Amino acid sequence: MSYGRAFDLMREAAGRDWEAYVAHRFVEGLGDGKLPRAAFLHYLRQDYVFLVHFSRAWALAVVKAGDLDEMRQCAATVHALLAEEMSLHVALCAEAGIPETELLATEERAENAAYTRFVMDAGFSGDFLALLAALAPCVLGYGEIGARLMVERSSEDYADWIAAYGGEDYQALCRSVGLLLDTALERRYGPGYANLPVWRDLCRTFAQATRLEVGFWQMGLAP
Amino acid sequence: MSYGRAFDLMREAAGRDWEAYVAHRFVEGLGDGKLPRAAFLHYLRQDYVFLVHFSRAWALAVVKAGDLDEMRQCAATVHALLAEEMSLHVALCAEAGIPETELLATEERAENAAYTRFVMDAGFSGDFLALLAALAPCVLGYGEIGARLMVERSSEDYADWIAAYGGEDYQALCRSVGLLLDTALERRYGPGYANLPVWRDLCRTFAQATRLEVGFWQMGLAP
Amino acid sequence: MSYGRAFDLMREAAGRDWEAYVAHRFVEGLGDGKLPRAAFLHYLRQDYVFLVHFSRAWALAVVKAGDLDEMRQCAATVHALLAEEMSLHVALCAEAGIPETELLATEERAENAAYTRFVMDAGFSGDFLALLAALAPCVLGYGEIGARLMVERSSEDYADWIAAYGGEDYQALCRSVGLLLDTALERRYGPGYANLPVWRDLCRTFAQATRLEVGFWQMGLAP
Amino acid sequence: MSYGRAFDLMREAAGRDWEAYVAHRFVEGLGDGKLPRAAFLHYLRQDYVFLVHFSRAWALAVVKAGDLDEMRQCAATVHALLAEEMSLHVALCAEAGIPETELLATEERAENAAYTRFVMDAGFSGDFLALLAALAPCVLGYGEIGARLMVERSSEDYADWIAAYGGEDYQALCRSVGLLLDTALERRYGPGYANLPVWRDLCRTFAQATRLEVGFWQMGLAP
Secondary structure, eight states, X not given: OOSOHHHHHHHHHHXXXXXXXXXXXXXXXXXXXXXXXXXXXXHHHHHHHHHHHHHHHHHHHHHHOSSHXXXXXXXXXXXXXXXXXXXXXXXXXXXXXXXXXXXXTOOXXXXXXXXXXXXXXXXXXXOHHHHHHHHHHHHHHHHHHHHHHHHHOOOSTTHHHHHHHHSHHHHHHHXXXXXXXXXXXXXXXXXXXXGSHHHHHHHHHHHHHHHHHHHXXXXXXXX | OOSOHHHHHHHHHHTHHHHHHHTOHHHHHHHHSOSOHHHHHHHHHHXXXXXXXXXXXXXXXXXXXXXXXXXXXXXXXXHIIIIIIHHHHHHHHHHTTOOHHHHHTOOOOHHHXXXXXHHHHHHHHSOHHHHHHHHHHHHXXXXXXXXXXXXXXXXXXXXXXXHHHHSHHHHHHHHHHHHHHHHHHHHHHOTTGGGSHHHHHHHHHHHHHHHHHHHHHHHHHOO | OOSOXXXXXXXXXXXXXXXXXXXXXXXXXXXXXXXXXXXXXXXXXXHHHHHHHHHHHHHHHHHHOSSHHHHHHHHHHHHIXXXXXXXXHHHHHHHTTOOHHHXXXXXXXXXXXXXXXXXXXXXXXXXXXXXXXXXXXXXXXXXXXXXXXXXXXXOSTTHHHHHHHXXXXXXXXXXXXXXXXXXXXXXXXXXXXXXXXXXXXXXXXXXXXXXXXXXXXXXXTOO | OOSOHHHHHHHHHHTHHHHHHHTOHHHHHHHHSOSOHHHHHHHHHHHHHHHHHHHHHHHHHHXXXXXXXXXXXXXXXXXXXXXXXXXXXXXXXXXXXXXXXXHHTOOOOHHHHHHHHHHHHHHHHSOHHHHHHHHHHHHHHHHHHXXXXXXXOOOSTTHHHHHHHHSHHHHHHHHHHHHHHHHHHHHHHOTTGGGSHHHXXXXXXXXXXXXXXXXXXXXXXXX
């Protein structure tokens, strides 16, 4: 599975940090059902707060886009997040016994703030590509995890979660975000972008975001 | 016609600047048909560039919103602008003989940049309310102009434009933006907001944005 | 010791979070000399990265200031940080055996990024006051800690650090930042600012920043 | 006179827009003394408002810098602007009979807002280089104008203004800003930066900023 050339290169550059993220104990626990329910519910609560800031980050991508195509793609993601994804998340939490009022009152954990605020600052202080590089580990990493667990899972306990990210809808989103990244890079830097110094900065942003995602899983294990 | 309490107060505070905007010669020319066609086409071309930055400004409002309700309302506006409004604009221009390739190549006039960049900076440098105060003259002023010309127009030449802004869809949008402004003010400053020093700053932002809108009409008259 | 009315109120509102910050085991270890040297050196390295982003945050305050006075005060802080504080920090580290090349290569820890990026986003997404509310726990908390340890310390091991923050220069800075906060609040919201809903948002920002400072100390203990 | 390679290339790409700016009638009037005094005083008032936003723009450059060197250079400019330049400007205006209270009350003209807000948005929405590209026409164009008028002027009427920008201090600043631009480009894009698509975007930003500077001079002629 590949979501595009740039993602492949960034993932490779992130090396062990990437492995620590996509094969984290939390992730394995989703696949083999050994993740304690309390940890999962705790994660869902934090993920609600995460989605609010994640939506803001994609809205910032609209602001920083270089042309109408980029604007439209990012705006469609904002729309999907706010009009659909969050409602689904609320429904999923309600099923799991967490009412929306409780979600709204969730106190944001430091590991959660660390990732989303890093993304926001990467976007505000950098440009469209810096923002995408910070967003990519989340969007595409979840896609990679979902696709792998669809095949490898040995338990049905978290099948819904796995299907949400491993299913075709989300996989299609990942391919389009991967393409957005490839296209945005070539549009600004030409086909040789990976030889430019700025590419190292983007890979560094991607790797730091990846490490902050590791912290997010880690937090998930400690309600 | 009123789009809410805050708008009424800001408009009143803007005084003659507001009159100079909503009763500008360009506007009167739309109503009585005396606006030269070349001026209108020139205005349409600039308005296309305007809409791009206007969409960015509403996306910035999503970023700066204080809660999910505010985020959702602003995101719906971004969606409406990028997914519908701009397509309508492109269609309207095509009918008028301006193909989209020409729109994309439009060189942005200084009076155009002045307004949209003022809005963007009001948002980036200030908060959600400063951004709304800078956006309000455009959104709500067009509503006021459209509603008045629906009644007062003496020519059918620009009936489509007038119907677009005077029609029920746009008027409903104006009422919801007016309400968003009222609600956002009370949510942050309570019912006595108009007595706070910050209110004067917001009125100043609104008035400066109004003057920049006057400049936009003025530019429209000089292709 | 008081650095102003707003700080007193915010600190009170932060309650136990504030205590957890200013009386953290790391802090007590600076006072009684029980903080392991390795932990201190690790903290110094992270603090170097911190100062870079902290300087950026004060530069953002210049961008978001409401008048020339506010701009000048924030610019003076940027100047002090970049032209003096960082050089002092580099000298202090060199004395402790950490050359500047090593400082530059420090990998930023998540707990470090969490605080500084939270501050940056508070500033970018909010206004000048939101930014000050996020900066205050660091600036003024270090002042409070320094002043207390000047009196209470039972060891000379970290006397230089304590003198840096407990000494008159830094205490004067704290008073002027406290005054800047008080003045900025009254300038925008009048003397009754603490009764406005927006005040609760500012206190929430202050409290969250305080909790992220607790995380920073916690990280200091775990090289 | 050259302030660096990138500036030379951008100026060339801006072509006639650059000529329209540096050889504007306002500029020629400063050299031959035919600029009416009222126009000059009007310009000075607007320039005061300009300097406030110009200082904010350089503070934003500190926020968006890629390393400590870039941060320090931009912070030194902020410091110079707020601590020195603005005081000189106030003194110059006082001599010309405009007290500072009057400067503070100046109503910002649209042509003034157009340039500064374009710069701010270029910075907020783009990256460090986009911000520099938008700032360059002002900083370096004034240097070019000053240097030329030092040699070519046929009147002493505006000798102080000419000396301020044609003098060695300002010329040295121009050389260092030109070097900052060259270095920042190479640091991110390598020596072949002028062959990348992003270079065209930067040149477009530079050219649009140049046109907005033309508008500023034009405004100067019409008090």
